[in-house]
Amino acid sequence: MGVLIPSPVPHLDRVFDYSVPANLRDRAVFGVRVRVRFAGRLRTGFVVTERTTSEFDLRPVVGVLGPPVLTPAQAALTEVIASRYVGNWGDVLSAAVPPRHARAERSVCDDAGRLPDPVPVRAVALSPGALAAPTWPAWDAACRVLGAGSDSGSDSGSDEGPLPFGAVLRAAMTVPWGWEVAPVVARAVAEVLGAGRRVLIVVPDDDDVRQVRAALELVEPKPTSVVLTAGAGPQARYGAYLRALSGQAEVVIGTRSAAFAPVPELGLIVLWRDADPSMPDPQAPYWHPREVTGLRSATELVPWIAAGRSRSTEVQRLVEVGWAGEATPPREAWRAAGPPVRAVGEADLARDGAAFAARLPKAAFEVARTGLTAGPVLVQVARRGYVPAVACAQCRELATCAECQGPLRLPARGGSPTCGRCGAVVQAWQCPTCGGHRLRAVRVGSARTAEELARAFSGVAVLASDAEVGVRQEVPDVPSLIVATPGAEPHVAGGRYRAALLLDGEVMAGAPRLRAAEDAVARWSDAASLVAGDGVVMLAAGAHAAPVQAMVRADPVGWASRELAERVAAGLPPAVRMIALEGPDTAVAELLGQTAHELGVESMDALGPVPVGEIQRWLLRVDYAAGQRLTAALSQVQRERSLQRRPVVTVRVDPPDID
Numbered sequence: 108m109g110v111l112i113p114s115p116v117p118h119l120d121r122v123f124d125y126s127v128p129a130n131l132r133d134r135a136v137f138g139v140r141v142r143v144r145f146a147g148r149l150r151t152g153f154v155v156t157e158r159t160t161s162e163f164d165l166r167p168v169v170g171v172l173g174p175p176v177l178t179p180a181q182a183a184l185t186e187v188i189a190s191r192y193v194g195n196w197g198d199v200l201s202a203a204v205p206p207r208h209a210r211a212e213r214s215v216c217d218d219a220g221r222l223p224d225p226v227p228v229r230a231v232a233l234s235p236g237a238l239a240a241p242t243w244p245a246w247d248a249a250c251r252v253l254g255a256g257s258d259s260g261s262d263s264g265s266d267e268g269p270l271p272f273g274a275v276l277r278a279a280m281t282v283p284w285g286w287e288v289a290p291v292v293a294r295a296v297a298e299v300l301g302a303g304r305r306v307l308i309v310v311p312d313d314d315d316v317r318q319v320r321a322a323l324e325l326v327e328p329k330p331t332s333v334v335l336t337a338g339a340g341p342q343a344r345y346g347a348y349l350r351a352l353s354g355q356a357e358v359v360i361g362t363r364s365a366a367f368a369p370v371p372e373l374g375l376i377v378l379w380r381d382a383d384p385s386m387p388d389p390q391a392p393y394w395h396p397r398e399v400t401g402l403r404s405a406t407e408l409v410p411w412i413a414a415g416r417s418r419s420t421e422v423q424r425l426v427e428v429g430w431a432g433e434a435t436p437p438r439e440a441w442r443a444a445g446p447p448v449r450a451v452g453e454a455d456l457a458r459d460g461a462a463f464a465a466r467l468p469k470a471a472f473e474v475a476r477t478g479l480t481a482g483p484v485l486v487q488v489a490r491r492g493y494v495p496a497v498a499c500a501q502c503r504e505l506a507t508c509a510e511c512q513g514p515l516r517l518p519a520r521g522g523s524p525t526c527g528r529c530g531a532v533v534q535a536w537q538c539p540t541c542g543g544h545r546l547r548a549v550r551v552g553s554a555r556t557a558e559e560l561a562r563a564f565s566g567v568a569v570l571a572s573d574a575e576v577g578v579r580q581e582v583p584d585v586p587s588l589i590v591a592t593p594g595a596e597p598h599v600a601g602g603r604y605r606a607a608l609l610l611d612g613e614v615m616a617g618a619p620r621l622r623a624a625e626d627a628v629a630r631w632s633d634a635a636s637l638v639a640g641d642g643v644v645m646l647a648a649g650a651h652a653a654p655v656q657a658m659v660r661a662d663p664v665g666w667a668s669r670e671l672a673e674r675v676a677a678g679l680p681p682a683v684r685m686i687a688l689e690g691p692d693t694a695v696a697e698l699l700g701q702t703a704h705e706l707g708v709e710s711m712d713a714l715g716p717v718p719v720g721e722i723q724r725w726l727l728r729v730d731y732a733a734g735q736r737l738t739a740a741l742s743q744v745q746r747e748r749s750l751q752r753r754p755v756v757t758v759r760v761d762p763p764d765i766d
Contacts, residue, residue: 108135108168109156112145113197117742117749120195122155126165138175138182140207141168153200155182173212174222176204176352178369180407185367188399193686193741193758194392202388203367204348205335211346215353225354225371229328231300233293237325240290241444245278245434252276253298253375253410276410278434279422281664284632285444285640288414289322295375295412296358297326304374306330306358309366309396311383313338314580314598319360319379335361335368363388366396366403375410376400382419382629383594384763393759397421401430417632418667420625420674421681427671433664441661445640448631448658449474450612450650467647471608472563474645478606479567479586485604486560486590487634489611491573492552493517497524501543506536517546520558550614557590564588572597593630596637603639612648612655620764621679624654628666631658684734685765686727686741690756692716695725698744698756705740726765 109122125143127135135141139154144166151172177200185203189196216222253276282288292308299306308319316334323330333347333356351359354371361368363386366378380386381397388394397413404411413422413431425431451468478484490496494517497506506515506524513528515536524533524546537544548555553573561569572579572591579597582589589597589604593615609631616627635644635658648655657666675682688695699711715725729737741758748756 110152112152124161134171138177140172142170192392208345215349222353237290237293277431280434283444284635292322293325299374330357332358335365366399417663423667482605485607493554496550499538500545500547502541687759694754
């Protein structure tokens with residue numbers, strides 16, 4: 108049999124042959140964990156091939172650990188993902204299959220250690236609340252396909268035009284900010300369960316998990332579900348994985364790594380908010396659930412829906428190349444649903460001459476006062492803390508730490524500046540440029556904003572929600588000001604915010620990053636979805652900027668299309684595949700030369716180098732047709748360099764940002 112032993116060393120990331128003793132043959136099957144002797148030590152690996160012969164003298168398997176936890180389809184998927192991202196197969200397998208936990212195993216398996224048989228999927232119905240939810244032709248057509256099964260979408264269409272379903276449904280859907288998502292999710296789940304199949308829903312974080320579980324309450328009887336999240340703890344996570352694998356749940360919900368979850372009779376994969384920063388895996392090889400679930404849809408012929416309150420350029424590209432259909436409601440539905448978004452424009456400036464310099468113009472105060480008469484008001488700010496960036500009051504040079512050159516910040520009113528990088532406290536700061544001693548705020552954080560709002564709205568409770576003071580999950584539906592950073596906005600218990608002030612708009616959209624504007628539209632859209640339809644969203648940013656107009660016009664899909672067109676013209680991701688190479692300058696140059704030789708070309712067209720700390724970064728651009736050949740060449744070169752013990756070069760395929 109062939110055993111893959113997860114290893115961080117590229118040249119050892121391959122399948123090794125072992126013999127199976129007679130007493131283990133019944134248990135040593137595909138997908139089980141086994142104990143084997145490797146390089147003089149006992150190691151744990153996965154059986155990924157079942158061979159009857161080998162050209163080597165084989166060592167025997169020492170032991171078998173638990174039931175099979177890896178399916179053939181899952182093994183093939185992880186191998187392809189490792190190749191696509193120029194990584195180790197073992198690293199991807201370790202992310203896909205949670206670590207073994209004996210107690211969790213005993214709670215799921217029978218006395219003989221076998222997983223239970225799948226539980227039949229039950230017929231369900233939608234609750235009255237879900238039945239009353241808005242609908243639109245494209246979504247009706249998609250649901251008909253889901254209800255009929257995964258292979259009946261070739262001739263489906265809608266009043267908006269035909270959806271390119273082909274063999275399976277693949278669609279992109281952006282839900283209007285004023286609509287509840289729960290009925291939309293509930294309807295999709297009900298249609299798939301009605302066809303006798305199961306559902307996998309991949310979301311960015313625990314808050315989204317809670318929202319999906321709440322959506323299942325609109326299905327009667329409530330579907331059985333399991334939750335796969337890293338924060339659940341080793342026992343709960345492994346137990347949930349085994350229940351998903353053995354078909355004990357009708358709906359599997361999870362974060363990032365749940366994209367690999369083996370679900371029998373899978374009838375739908377839902378990817379929610381794919382552009383969220385927490386979606387890409389921060390560990391090598393840095394895979395993204397969007398690629399994992401999309402590949403599963405293509406290879407396992409499973410319907411796939413990417414949904415959210417905004418649209419990533421990657422998903423927009425899939426729509427425009429015809430890989431996925433458009434299932435977003437028409438613009439009329441967006442305008443009718445609300446809430447309306449207003450930006451600081453010429454009319455506001457005419458009434459408030461200081462608005463050019465003010466962070467919170469007079470119009471925003473009016474929106475907040477009106478909202479507070481009916482309930483809570485959300486105030487979104489770009490950064491946490493008190494004053495996260497300061498500069499010399501005389502020459503306006505950014506203040507940095509004398510020890511590490513990190514940015515200085517003020518942790519509280521009257522406090523001494525501290526370094527955001529090394530934590531050093533600066534008692535007597537002096538500007539190295541002009542010799543000045545006074546500091547001025549460059550950026551105002553959530554704590555300072557809350558302090559200012561408390562003075563401006565006396566008698567109104569001001570609550571903060573961010574990573575520094577703690578993220579609130581929920582706030583009461585009473586008049587109050589909720590100051591939160593992007594992604595930390597709490598929900599309103601039993602309702603919605605009556606208004607929202609989205610501050611620091613130009614800071615968020617104008618950051619020197621490729622995806623700054625795209626991320627800003629996503630963050631603003633998520634915040635707008637928390638506001639009641641009759642509320643108002645005030646966006647403090649230049650009214651003529653394209654991202655701001657996307658919000659004012661309630662057209663995140665149109666904006667994503669225009670943004671993608673600009674990326675195509677400039678040759679930037681996702682119009683092309685981008686590969687970042689980071690390491691010592693000589694090592695990266697050497698790898699580029701070896702890769703060119705592997706491909707049979709004279710040289711590689713690389714952008715760089717750019718200093719990244721003490722190392723250098725180069726960027727490779729390649730079209731999608733040639734991407735697989737390039738990543739295969741890089742993988743081969745990385746294995747050869749590992750064998751020769753050459754300096755390490757980090758390879759990151761499709762990095763979230765390149766700035």
